[in-house]
Structure formats: C-alpha cells, structure tokens
Amino acid sequence: MNTRKYETILFSYREGVGYITLNRPERLNSFTSLMHEELRDVISLLESRVDLRGVILTGAGRGFCAGQDLSERQPMEPGQYRDLGESLEKNYKPLILRLRALPVPVICFVNGVAAGAGFSLVLACDIIYAVKSAKFIQAFAKIGLIPDAGSTHFLPRLIGTQRAVAASMLAQPISAEQAEAWGMIWQCIPDESLQEEIDKMHIQLVNGATRAFSATKQAIYASADNTLEQQLNLETELQREMGLTEDYREGSQAFREKRTPVFQGN
Secondary structure, eight states, rough: EEEEESSEEEEEETTEEEEEEEOOOGTOOOOOOHHHHHHHHHHHHHOOTTTTOOEEEESSEEEOOBOOOOSOOOOTTTTTOHHHHIIIIIIIIHHHHHHHOOOOHHHHHEEEEEEEEHHHHHOOOOSSEEEETOOOEEEGGGTOOOOOTTHHHHHHHOHHHHHHHHHHHOOEEEEHHHHHHHSSSSEEEOGGGGGHHHHHHHHHHHHHHHHHHHHHHHHHHHHTOHHHHHHHHHHHHHHHHHHSSSSHHHHHHHHHHHSSSOOOOO
C-alpha cells in the first residue's frame, strides 16, 4: 500500500484504488484552504497513475462534510464585503471539475451529514452510497447564498427542478432513504455495513473492466448535451475502441467458456 501523510485528509493507494477520507472530524470535515491544497495534491497523484482503477471517497467520524469552514474566514466589518467568487474559482471549481474528469469510477460513501459544498462534492461523484443515518442539506439559503460548487448543475438533473428548488430554498434535510427514492444516490445502506460495502466495492473496482467503466462514464455524461445522432456516433466510436481491448477479448472468451472473466483493466 502506498500512503502519503496529510493534515486534513487521509490518503492511501492499493491495487489501483485510491482512498480519500476527509479527516477533520472535530469540524465535521468542513473545507479549509489546507484541505483544498491537499485534495489538489491527491488528485494530481491520481491523474498520474496509469494503473488507476477507481477512487473511493468518504469522511471520518460522524459527518461526511459540513461544507466550508466559516470560522476560517475573518468576520466582516460594517460596510465590508467579501468576494466569494474568488474561493469558488480557486478551490471549488477545479476540485469538482478534476474529480468529475477522472477516467475511472469515483465512488462516494456518505457516512454522515453532507451540507453545503460537502453536498456538492457528493453529487460530483459517479456512484453514491449513504448510510441510513446520513442527511443531505443545501444550507446556503440560511446564510443568504445560492448553492454552489456544482449543486445547481447536478441536483436538478438528478431529482428534478421542483425538488431541487425546494431543497435549495427551504434548506430542509433530505434523509438517505429519501435521497435513494428520489434517485439522488444509488443506495442507502445500514450504518453498520459501511466498511463491508467499501470492501466489496474495492473488489469490484480491482476486478472490473476499467476501460469500459471509463467509456461508460464518458458516454453517459456526454448525453445531456448531445443530440440522439451525436450520442449514437459517440457510442459507435467508444464501442469500436472497446472492441480492441484485451478486456473485451477476455470477457468474450469467458462468456463462451461459462466462467468469470479475469479483467486486467486494459
């Protein structure tokens, strides 16, 4: 296992799977400038790995991420204002874009409350699990702001405009069970099953057809902006590429031989 030491996150890498754990449990893993810096470093490392097969993201302690740590910002004097767009441009925008662009499945295991930008971070992932006790809160309205870090893009696409508007304006918690029913997450799991499900996902990522996962991700995310003809063309292009992979050769042979394929991710 390859491991690097950080102050606000935990990171490890084994068998082609990168593990990122937000690690400020005393502050519900809220974002700081240092956490952003460390996440940038980790994503750069992941981007450089030719053997990358997946990423698993979770939080330490009783929360996933409470969003921006407002205590890091100095109180404003009367008549003083703050350019919040600067933080989005420098930190959140590149984080969401780079995480989304990773060419492998990014799996999020929400272990507790996900609020504000923490909620947005969850939505940027490809597959989302949440323990039954987890809650999702668009808390921005409580401090006079709009949802950011990609929430206004992801949320209406996942749960519909009406629910996205209400969740954002009313700032009412969404339970994990409700999130699953709405299609916002893939699955609500028992709290006590969290580590078991993470271990199962590790096995799936290590043994999966990595290039097919990557192409599937590319095709599905492109579909929102493509016409039907454009999407059919993209499917044709990607499927042609998949047909030239060793994993397809192995998958086809395993099917004929009625055995489990042994994918190498190439």
